[in-house]
Amino acid sequence: MSKLLEVVFENAHEPMIVTDKDGKILLLNRSYREFLNVQDVIGQPVTDVIENTRMHIVGQAGVAEIADIQQIKGQNMIAHRIPIMDEGKVIAVLGTVLFQDVQELTALAAMVAQLKDELTYYKKELRRRMGATYHFDQIVGYSQKLQELKKFSQKVAKSDSTVLITGESGTGKELFAHAIHAESKRKMGPFIRVNCAAIPDSLLESELFGYEEGAFTGAVRRGKKGKFELANHGTILLDEIGDMPLPLQAKLLRVLQEKEVERVGAVRTTPIDVRVIASTNSDMLQSIKEGKFRADLYYRLNVVSLSIPPLRERLEDLPELVSNLLKQLGESTGVAVRAIDEEVWHVLRGYSWPGNVRELKNVLERALHLMEDDILKKEHIWLPVSDEGTPSSLSVSTHAVRPLKQILEEAEQEALRQAMQQAGGNKLNAAKLLQISKSSFYEKWEKYQ
Known part of the structure; x- marks a missing residue:
């Protein structure tokens, strides 16, 4: 063992020295000898070999000196001097040099600072990608219906209650879900969105709840986390919940009741801490009557209900919506609108907007590509033909x-x-x-x- 310790000490990267309590050199490793450009110095006073040393002072005082700056050969070094004690008495002093030049420490500190900045950036980026994209101040409109809904939603966001958001397609159900998460105490956690209707029924269970290795042919080795596990300590949005297959509804009900998930092929459950927000454009009560949706799951989801009004019921919000959408579209298309003809407002207010705000955005984007200057005119607004076969507004001629x-x-x-x-x-x-x-x-x- 003593031979091993001798080899380790001699070949250590850091310069190291051991003296007795009076400052006579007992050991000096190769790294330190090469730095000092000395050879046989064992037994000599340390003050004769190392300038500005305090090894003898530490040997007498018995008090360690940590990260002390010591100048040797015109360079500022960072050194430790540690008394070695035996039965309360100093028997030796160990000295080590951490940095042979303070500039090394400065460079290391700069590197650490850069790594911290990068870590902060990647944390923010991860939060942005997994977190909420929209906030309540991005849901525009001054109509009484919308203002009351936003006020109530902000109050709901503070709790952990399950929320069911209903409304026609394109009304902004997902925006409200994002905003609720962003305003909640879970805002630092993930926000995971699942479209229950877009995923094939055969894959939906493994997507939601995950699976274990070997659960089925083609399963990833070591298994895979489901959306609920990915949303742990955050929020999961179950979009188009009304289209979820009945067999999965029973499993979802159990997840909501027990707060744990069971992966496909698993023999044990995994506890989760997830807030659930569900959204649908279906008539849920009608779906229950038709046997397409479980009543017990509906009532478990419908703790707090938010109904998003369609655009045709808040046409007074059109000016603010159009202004906001044109600003967004201007950034993505590079087309700016300086003015809007009054006739445009007549056309927009005369349409029923079955596709709601999403359809309004599409109409405006198409109009931007038809403009020849920076003024939005009636002829730039293309709207589909109404059910009665008459144009709901002037089409592009x-x-x-x-x-x-x-x-x-x-x-x-x-x-x-x-x-x-x-x-x-x-x-x-x-x-x-x-x-x-x-x-x-x-x-x-x-x-x-």
Whole structure:
């Protein structure tokens, strides 16, 4: 063991020295000898070998000196001097040099500061990506309905109560969910959104609750966390909850009651601490009557209910909405609007807006691409034909041949809109009307939003 200690001491990277209590050198390792440019100094007084040393002083006082600055050969070094005690008496002093030049310490401190800045940035970025994107001040409108809803939602946000948000497609249900999380005590935790209708039924259980290794063919090794586990200490938004398959509704009810999840293929449960916000554009009570949704799950979700008014019921918010949307679109398209003709407001107020604020944004974005100057005019506003077959507003008047792709996309978008209108905003029924799969409908619907 003594041979090992001797080898370790001799080959240590840091300069090291051991003296007796009177300051005579007992050991001096190679690193220190090379720095001092000395060889055989064992037995010599340390004051004759190392300038400005305090090893002998520490040997007499028996008090350690930590991170002390010592100048040797014109360089400021950082050194430790530690008395070695035996039965309360000093028998030796150990000296080590941490930095042979204070500039090394300065460089290290700068590197640590940079790493701390990077860590802070990545924490913020992670929080931004997993956290809420929208806040209450980004939900614009001065109508009484919206103001009362925002005030109530801000109050609800302070609690941990489960929230059910209802409203037509495009009214901003997800915005309210984001804002509630951002205003809650869980705002530093993750915000996880799951579209229950967009994920195929066969995959939804493993997406929500996760799975263990070998749970099924193609399962990832070591398993995978589900959305509920990812949302731990945060909030999960179950969007389009009305389209969740009945077998999964029973498992979700158990999660809400027991506050624990069971992965697919697992033999034990995992406790979770998650706030649940659910949203839907379906008539939930009608779905319960038709046997499509469990009544016990509905009442478990419907602790606090928020109903988002459609745009047609708050047309007084149009000026602020249009101003806000044009500002957003200007940043993404590079097209600025200096003025809006009065006739534009007449057209916008005369339309029923079945697609609500989302449709308004699409109409404005299309209008920006039709503008030839910086004034938004009536002829730039393209709105679909109403159910009665009459234009709900002036369409773009042009005889120029347009690209086939553009014509097909507009036709597809109009078909989706009409299906949604006929289905009363229920995406599942709209998909059935168009005779396409649920996932195909959601893919196309998201494409045009």
